[in-house]
Amino acid sequence: MTSATRLLTGLPADRGDMLMRLSRHVFFPQDERIFEEGSQADTFWIIHTGTVALDLYIPGRRRVTVETLGVGDLLGWSWLFPPHQWHFGAEAFSPVRAHEFDAAAVRSLCEDDPVLGYALTRTVAQILGLRLEAARTKLLDHYMVHGGDGL
Template identity: 65%
Template sequence: MTRHGVLRALPANRRDRFMALAKEVSFPEETRIAEEGSPADRFWIIHTGNVALDISVPGRRPVVVETIGMGELLGWSWLFPPRLWHLGAEATSPVRAWEFDATAVRELCDEDPVLGRALITYIAHIIADRLMAARTRLVDLYGPYRAGAIHR
């Protein structure tokens, strides 16, 4: 169980309290798990499968910005007001996951500040990593040294 990043990030003596809130779920391939702009009232830890994170583009299909898989946390928007999904999410293969009710986890974090601090620190790292990955993709797409760019 502790192979999952978020569980490794929590103090060992707090993991059982956190996992008591988990519910096992599965999503068939091509299932929309979250829609950008809709209420973020839950999150998941992926057991198996892959999920594409995407952004809505008017007049086009959503644009995939990242793919996540086993052991990764799907969703952090539940933690911060206005608690709306910043990205959409779609299963790109059959997915099994632990699902957590966001309100229950926020209440647990309030009751147990040590667990709360560990969870928020872990989520801050995820946000930072995803921001850096997005930055790298933007530099690749629009930077002065992208493939085919003219150098002067």
Template identity: 60%
Template sequence: MTKATKLLTALPQPQRSRLMDLAHEVSFAEDTRIFEAGGNADRFWVIRSGAVSLTQQVTAHQRVTVASLGAGDLLGWSWLFPPYQWDFGAEAFSPVRAYEFEAGAVLVLCEEDPVLGMSLIRVVAEILAHRLELTRGRLTEAYALHRRTR
């Protein structure tokens, strides 16, 4: 399995600096719901410290954790794709500090700086590919375990 790509360290320095000009430092207390599936995806975060659980609602009263994110990880990618709604929910698993980016401002910057735009899209694609690979591995393990217990 490949190492997880970290958004800020993967961007070339000039593009990273331009992106960071748009960053706002935020924090979330433990157990804070950061966003809900189906909500308006108008921002994203890069986690500085702490842990965030990505969750999927499976019943009216039950959520399952589908991924855990930590320092350096990208939180939120739905702002890039119509209909611009969160695919999962997110909850602070511990106190979290993060850089927050408003999607509209980042998209304008990407239009003004196509090198930044292409770099950002490539890095987000690498992150998504890595997360898909991890999910595929978990599903394969769960299927194998299920087959053994039948």
């Protein structure tokens, strides 16, 4: 099950439709930086086509890809939790088409509809847990392969 499938099926059916009405279609060409770690998280996306690499910058080294997202995946969760700054960076690994959501509008909708707010927060938190575990595993694998010198 993809993140977006998990995101939308974690919501009551009518609330998923409400959320999707707030989206707009966007395109990112291959190699475009979508967002940078530490920058303002004011949007999020559900990937329709293509792949996106989530990365983490290692000071004095380089970016390390911690996960690759694809069709149906949720791109971005930092928009939901203060201070609304990206914890990772993201780059289009291939041409990407996605549904883009304005974070402030979605947060406002969640404030007005506590059922949606709770369901969305719970579901994004579950996705976040999976993402953090994937990042942890990837970084541990990278560390082991490079004997601690690769980071």
